[in-house]
Amino acid sequence: MNCIRFAFLPALLIGSFLNAEVKPALMPLPRKMTVADGALRIDPKFRVGFATRPEARLDRAARRMIARLSAQTGVPLASVPVTDTRLATLVIECPETVDRPDTLGESEAYQLDVTSSRARLRAPTVVGALRGLQTFLQLVVPGDGSFVAPAVHIEDEPRFAWRGLLIDVTSHFMPVPVIERNLDAMEAVKMNVFHWHFTDDQGWRVESKRYPKLHQLGSNGAYYTQDDIRHLLAYAHDRGIRIIPEFDMPGHSATWLIGYPELGSAPGPYSIIRTFGVYDPVLDPTKESVYQFIDGLLDEMTPLFPDAYFHIGGDEVNGVHWKANSSIQSFIRSHQLKDEGGLQAYFNQRVEALVKKHGKTMMGWDEVLHPNLPKDIVVESWRDRESMAKAARDGHPVLLSWGYYLDHLKPAGKHYEVDPLEGPAKDLTAAEAARILGGEACMWTEYASPETIDSRIWPRTAAIAERLWSSANASDVASMYQRLDRISDSLTWRGVTHQSNYAAMLQRLAPTAPLDALRTLGDAVQPLGIDGREGHHAYNQETPLNRLVDAARAESVRVRRLEEGVARYLASPNLSDEAAIRRELETWRDNHSRLESSLTASYLLKEAAPLSADLSRLGTMGLEALDALRARKTLGPDRAKGRLDALTLMEKPRAEVTLAAVRPVRMLVQGAAGGH
């Protein structure tokens, strides 16, 4: 038996099971794991059983786990758990018998023991048992003769209590199935909060029976009925996921004002804003009728959402309409508020009292931070980590979202490095640091549609999920990426479309082009994030998201693997890496001639012609460097400099993508440059 604390030795995870040929890829890494000899066979005789009569959602979760296990292995399994544990292969022990809403800070701990004859999952809470079921699923790999779960002893619980994903459903509406499959994916990586950004200048997405003009005039018919919401609440609860609704106020509120312009700070009329950014429409904090309206809205919405927390946004008020309104200005003076910031703090205090009256605890983005606010308000820091540390120092529970903005399309490794307790948080006292509840990955959807959103969230969010669940010492990026590739496949088996719609989107660009050549081009580029895209093109809510930039995945697995191969080869030349590198470079070199006729024939792909031509040049340039390295020659400083200058030019964004394929070629050219 060898005992491994993954906190300290994560790389061992993928190298030490004795009887499984393929090693499990656990993500997030458990707190503690001991590996033993042997493995449990998953065959048609596999049965799940309960030691005691299960609580209803745990029973459903066990059935769902069985169905997934069957889908994942191809092995047909009895779908119904047995009550006689002597017949069970996996026995679940959980003392909770009554269904209740999940709460912040409840135990999510579980213990999982697998031997070659049996598995046992023990957890003090249902939600802990749900986490353990996901770990069991991840343990199963093809073994010697059948699928197996290797023998292990796992003791696990999360480092942070709040591990969230925000989805913006306003910029582009996301229908119910999109939310469902993302909840499925969250469950797989043990995330526990879904933050639903419901209202903004671009859309009001919740049916309101009390104020129907909100959704009727603010959504173009694309909104969730209250039945939809109840369905998704139950769906999330089944997966141990709390739902936090966000109704953004006083800014980002154009869609409140279309039907109810009297709530605004300017006369209106208002309409849905089709473009993206920060706009002027804002509620008028000086009118009592505004608070009456919010009170009525909370009266309708707070009973719909069982969670104790309620997010009121509070971000990005530009103050333009407040400055232009003389009555508002005199209110600021008469109430001795310092300025528009003071007016927003006044508004937040009033709204906080209403939220509390309806039995909820208020949350807001970091702009809400103000000395006069009650200390139980949760602050979500999106602008920087300093605001997070400040809020914690001021006594607020706090969440980190800065560093986890998915719409920037940064590599998973970048997000993985962002630890809420690093940086400014290191100066906090232990009591202050304990106020850091966790974090939230944020998926803003200006540049994401129901078709592309999964590929913007997954698999990268699994790295954030691990950062928030696992020990701070789980920091080996190479191990993370190896496991991420495997988790990515298992998300596909759950119906997440981040991989499965890629080929169809590429083929749509040029229906008659060879798919593998399209894939070579698509794999060579990476889309720009929001910063890069908003400057390029006059986007609005109706702009089709059907170009190469939309088809391309956020982080090219193929380029990353080539970089890894080149790094290995440069460190220690070997034939196997050389052959793989050569094959890829030759594929690139030859790709443009295969695509050329399609590039001119399709208006969707035309813009990619220079990229495709450069990819072929990259192939040639990389082969030149590889040949030099192989012959133990150098390119010489002049030629190398010329090549590197050309690479810099090729890396400039075009068609809203960058040519990620430049990176491994630059490594080769630098390696072959010589003279250093």
Place this chain on the structure above:
Amino acid sequence: MNCIRFAFLPALLIGSFLNAEVKPALMPLPRKMTVADGALRIDPKFRVGFATRPEARLDRAARRMIARLSAQTGVPLASVPVTDTRLATLVIECPETVDRPDTLGESEAYQLDVTSSRARLRAPTVVGALRGLQTFLQLVVPGDGSFVAPAVHIEDEPRFAWRGLLIDVTSHFMPVPVIERNLDAMEAVKMNVFHWHFTDDQGWRVESKRYPKLHQLGSNGAYYTQDDIRHLLAYAHDRGIRIIPEFDMPGHSATWLIGYPELGSAPGPYSIIRTFGVYDPVLDPTKESVYQFIDGLLDEMTPLFPDAYFHIGGDEVNGVHWKANSSIQSFIRSHQLKDEGGLQAYFNQRVEALVKKHGKTMMGWDEVLHPNLPKDIVVESWRDRESMAKAARDGHPVLLSWGYYLDHLKPAGKHYEVDPLEGPAKDLTAAEAARILGGEACMWTEYASPETIDSRIWPRTAAIAERLWSSANASDVASMYQRLDRISDSLTWRGVTHQSNYAAMLQRLAPTAPLDALRTLGDAVQPLGIDGREGHHAYNQETPLNRLVDAARAESVRVRRLEEGVARYLASPNLSDEAAIRRELETWRDNHSRLESSLTASYLLKEAAPLSADLSRLGTMGLEALDALRARKTLGPDRAKGRLDALTLMEKPRAEVTLAAVRPVRMLVQGAAGGH
């Protein structure tokens, strides 16, 4: 303007639109089509409108078409049709206003006119309009600056009134979403009958409230509730698809007898049969209680299914239990029935009277054919075309299923060649031939799971759909395949999983192997059909279908394209084909070394090691031949013979697949052999 009758010039479809860079791929080909200059833009201003208040399912169909068009193009479109046709881009004219069940032989005709400013769809029936909407969707391609529908005039209607797909849900149960997405796919290719094979020795899949032991003991909990069935009936009706239920009797009836053994011809007890084939359990036609039971079952089931036809199976009775039962034998003698065949004819007559009593017309497999049966009974010929011609001669309406058995995994081109009116039908009189209603593709699922079934049905069934809809003269196989590849992509956009789950299934074979190398291997092989598999391995209902044979697609697009390239190159050597052929052969040659470590590490992939090694040999052998051809040399007769002998060996099935990649290499070797 050029007028094209596709019946005579199908190849022109893909070569003559002036303003579209990519040509539409219509499948099935319309009866008549005229192409004009210009094209209609599909942009966010595109609207659908009705000339008159639409019947409800047509309204739903129009909304569904808009959603598909939006998903297919990425262009956000208003989801609700307009009522003011002046605002509409596509105007639908259909006089039907009242929803009614579809009936055999009703008009499915439509006329579609597209100009650069407008489109107009006219149809006398709702179902005709549904067909026209699918044609419109297929017309849309990426054009010069946006998606467009080229200007056309189409007059279309089907050649055969019955264009069915049978799905066996007994051998492996197929959950509701599987049926839904296959109905979606059928709609896309204008198929109009879903034949639901509900009961067999391996499963009873319908909830019976009157005889609950049927589904309770006959399904392991895997059955459709009556609510499920009502849902799918409505789903199919919305797509202009009739549903024919089949309750197979008197044979294939083990699952009737588990709960009701008194209906059987042997004492029992009975159980679900887990293996596949023809078994002994059979109803006892001599007992009045059997007819009372069937009467009760029909009383419950016939109102559930609105269609006029009701299928009673009637196939493959082996007579073993009848022969062994002395009371049955004396019944045969006392009723002057010739033998067991005569007894089955007696049974069919009795059942037919019951089916008629409940207001339905009976259907059966060709074994039911007997002079004493009423002439309105529909005979479905599965054993051969002779039985079809005989039934038509005897006065029966008849369907052809022989030649359309999907589980044999024949190439689409083979099915495409099977014309119901060719072969024995050519000797029929016009009146007899008119009794041939059409045909049905049959998907028996001994070797298909919910995960693999789509890949066994699609895209090949689209070729059968075209055979049954389009003119007999639409027979250009090359044109069919070109269009099939495109339809295949559009089925993926509808959620059919024949393409999208391929990579995930391959990766599951060896989670850490390079996916593109797995794909190269998977693309090089083709799975054996039922004939090949049943001898290889002791399969039962619980055997996992998760091996290379299950992941591999029925017909390798990549091998077919290589064959096409080799054929062109041999006919007329050219650099472009040569480069493509060389690239593929080099990929094959190098693939085994990339997969070797994974092949031994995964129990699922181990069996494929010899295939992978042979694929590399094929690459080397093909390159040798290609080099010879390029150098205008020959291999010489001895070497060529040695190579061809080796190829013959390599083509033998292993791991239940054949190495399809042999075919293009054989073409090259034969081409380079010389001496002829």
